[in-house]
Amino acid sequence: MEKATFGSGCFWCTEAIFQRLKGVEKVVSGYSGGHIKNPAYREVCNGVTGHAEVVQLTYDPEVITYDELLEVFWKTHDPTTLNRQGYDVGTQYRSAVFYHTEEQRKKAVYYKQKLEEEDIFGAPxxxxxxxxxxxxxxxxxxxxxxxxxxxxxxxxxxxxxxxxKLKQIFSEKLKQEQNNL
Known part of the structure; x- marks a missing residue:
């Protein structure tokens, strides 16, 4: 089993997305990227800790690869809005990949550069x-x-x-019981 950590707005949304994928064994909502120890939800929501709302996944790379997780990450939120996803505004809702290994860093950087070069989102x-x-x-x-x-x-x-949207784009990656909303 391996771990991946992503921030793509409200962690309730991100958690619901990744829980439904085959090979993802565990999803924990939490906080990363801030400057105080043991932050509480109210502190993070007020934007005073510097943390992003994130999810940490435990996944089986034999079933779903980190590349596939990155694909889901990029396609299920708007990575062009700074510190915002929909109506959720603040640094705690920023788009972020918190990598665990150098290989994850390289893959995240590569994927981001590729999407930029292809102008997939029409904005930086x-x-x-x-x-x-x-x-x-x-x-x-x-x-x-x-x-x-x-x-x-x-x-x-x-x-x-x-x-x-996840079901529409990634139906083949969903756990059987999740194919019915």
Missing amino acids: IVTEISPLETFYAAEGAHQDYYNNYTSQPYCQAVILPKVK
């Missing part, structure tokens, strides 16, 4: 690519959020469309 990509220094798991109420609160308005209005 602002995704941060940084080494993972520390990952802090978010409080329990933030884990498995979409699956626990599917009928909540935020889940219906913001997360469900992203899950539907």
Whole structure:
């Protein structure tokens, strides 16, 4: 098993995306890239810690590769908006790849450069690519959020469309039980 850490806006959305992929065994919502120890959700949301909301994946590279995870990452959020995803605004919602190994760094940089050269998004990509220094798991109420609160308005209005987009683009990569929303 290997680990990957991504930030692509609200961690509830990002968690819901990666939980549905074959080969992803565990997804933990949390915080990375900040300057204080053991940040709390309220502090991170207020933008005072420098942390990004992220998810840390434990995955089986024999089932899903890091390259495939990067592809899902790039195609399920807007990497051209600085410190923003949709209505979520602030440095805590920045697009970020926190790499665990030099190989992950090289792949993330390569993929970002390729997308830039091909002008896939029609705007510069602002995704941060940084080494993972520390990952802090978010409080329990933030884990498995979409699956626990599917009928909540935020889940219906913001997360469900992203899950539907994932199913449309990556249906062959979804766990069997996730093919039905």
